[in-house]
Amino acid sequence: MGRVVLVTGGAGYVGSHTVVELLKADHTVIVVDNCVNAAKATEGDGLPPALERVQKITGKTLTFHELSLLNRQALVNVFSKYKVDVVIHLAALKAVGESVEKPLAYYANNITGTLNLLEVMSEVGVKSLIFSSSATVYGVPQYLPADEKHPTGVGVTNPYGQTKYVCEQIMKDLAIADKDWRIVLLRYFNPVGSHESGLIGEDPNGIPNNLVPYISQVAIGRRPHVNVFGNDYSTPDGTGVRDYIHVVDLALGHEVAIAKIFQPDFTGAKAYNLGTGMGISVLEMINAFSKACGKEIPYKIVGRREGDVATVVASCALAEKELNWKATRGLDQMCEDTWRWQRLNPNGFS
Numbered sequence: 001m002g003r004v005v006l007v008t009g010g011a012g013y014v015g016s017h018t019v020v021e022l023l024k025a026d027h028t029v030i031v032v033d034n035c036v037n038a039a040k041a042t043e044g045d046g047l048p049p050a051l052e053r054v055q056k057i058t059g060k061t062l063t064f065h066e067l068s069l070l071n072r073q074a075l076v077n078v079f080s081k082y083k084v085d086v087v088i089h090l091a092a093l094k095a096v097g098e099s100v101e102k103p104l105a106y107y108a109n110n111i112t113g114t115l116n117l118l119e120v121m122s123e124v125g126v127k128s129l130i131f132s133s134s135a136t137v138y139g140v141p142q143y144l145p146a147d148e149k150h151p152t153g154v155g156v157t158n159p160y161g162q163t164k165y166v167c168e169q170i171m172k173d174l175a176i177a178d179k180d181w182r183i184v185l186l187r188y189f190n191p192v193g194s195h196e197s198g199l200i201g202e203d204p205n206g207i208p209n210n211l212v213p214y215i216s217q218v219a220i221g222r223r224p225h226v227n228v229f230g231n232d233y234s235t236p237d238g239t240g241v242r243d244y245i246h247v248v249d250l251a252l253g254h255e256v257a258i259a260k261i262f263q264p265d266f267t268g269a270k271a272y273n274l275g276t277g278m279g280i281s282v283l284e285m286i287n288a289f290s291k292a293c294g295k296e297i298p299y300k301i302v303g304r305r306e307g308d309v310a311t312v313v314a315s316c317a318l319a320e321k322e323l324n325w326k327a328t329r330g331l332d333q334m335c336e337d338t339w340r341w342q343r344l345n346p347n348g349f350s
């Protein structure tokens with residue numbers, strides 16, 4: 001059944017891919033985004049380029065409002081215009097390193113923005129929410145693979161991760177206080193890849209924070225080599241191992257979360273990991289990308305980064321059991337799709 005879905009941060013990387021899947025599933029989509037980390041419309045009140053391309057991919061239309069979640073009145077105005085069934089809340093600042101340098105900006109944007117959204121939703125009686133959380137809430141994992149019962153908020157090493165943990169806590173408390181709330185907390189592992197069309201993808205501002213966009217910019221010649229932070233971890237090749245998930249699989253996770261939230265017996269706030277459960281090392285990723293783009297990716301081994309851990313992988317058994325969701329796209333497809341996007345859009349959306 002088609003729902004009216006309001007997507008905060010829908011012009012961003014995960015958001016644009018999620019909106020594609022929502023439109024394909026016949027939902028009506030309203031995006032709000034202030035474009036702090038997304039290319040803006042080239043003219044007046046048009047759509048940001050990522051959303052123009054979403055319409056091109058799907059042959060369907062969506063509605064866009066450029067606004068910040070920090071502007072409470074603007075949010076009230078949007079909610080008064082539509083009969084929203086469910087909100088997918090992706091809007092956040094997400095650069096871990098920057099969050100260490102600018103903690104106040106991160107706490108203000110991610111926590112105040114979320115509080116405004118929850119307050120306005122409460123006022124207008126929209127109490128169904130899907131939240132973009134992160135594996136960072138597990139801190140330094142105490143066991144692997146990390147399942148949803150793993151302690152959260154212990155050893156979270158940066159303000160960005162803290163904002164995800166605090167937002168989860170706020171939502172859990174809200175769902176305890178008011179039984180009408182239905183909340184799904186999606187804990188993403190490491191989203192990579194792009195839509196197979198090559199029309200949308202990750203378009204980082206400045207130096208990419210994440211491995212795959214960095215490798216991709218080396219492959220296209222925008223950067224000389226990849227820095228590999230440490231090759232003396234207790235992993236098979238000594239480099240860090242992470243659980244990478246194709247962004248289209250992740251996007252489909254939101255679609256099944258909507259179905260879950262509207263099941264009559266669903267209550268409270270419930271967390272699900274979205275990953276693959278498979279660990280991929282930095283060197284394995286570099287090798288797979290070299291294969292996908294047909295050239296050797298140069299890299300240099302440098303010292304470990306503070307706060308990095310050897311291995312983080314998800315247990316995704318709960319999402320498989322309760323959401324009937326499983327990632328199906330493998331490493332080669334992650335690299336091929338990223339490369340297609342990068343090759344066709346060497347300078348991203350600009």
Ligand SMILES: NC(=O)c1ccc[n+]([C@@H]2O[C@H](COP(=O)([O-])OP(=O)(O)OC[C@H]3O[C@@H](n4cnc5c(N)ncnc54)[C@H](O)[C@@H]3O)[C@@H](O)[C@H]2O)c1
Nearest residue numbers: 009012013014033034035036037038068069091092132134
């Ligand atoms: N990409 C990842 O590696 C990853 C991993 C785990 C969790 N997440 C979470 O998933 C969500 C989406 O991530 P992404 O990779 O698509 O990031 P992104 O930066 O591409 O998208 C976030 C969007 O939110 C918008 N935004 C930020 N603050 C806003 C505000 N105050 N008001 C309105 N819009 C605002 C930005 O302009 C951007 O378009 C974020 O919440 C992020 O923390 C991402």
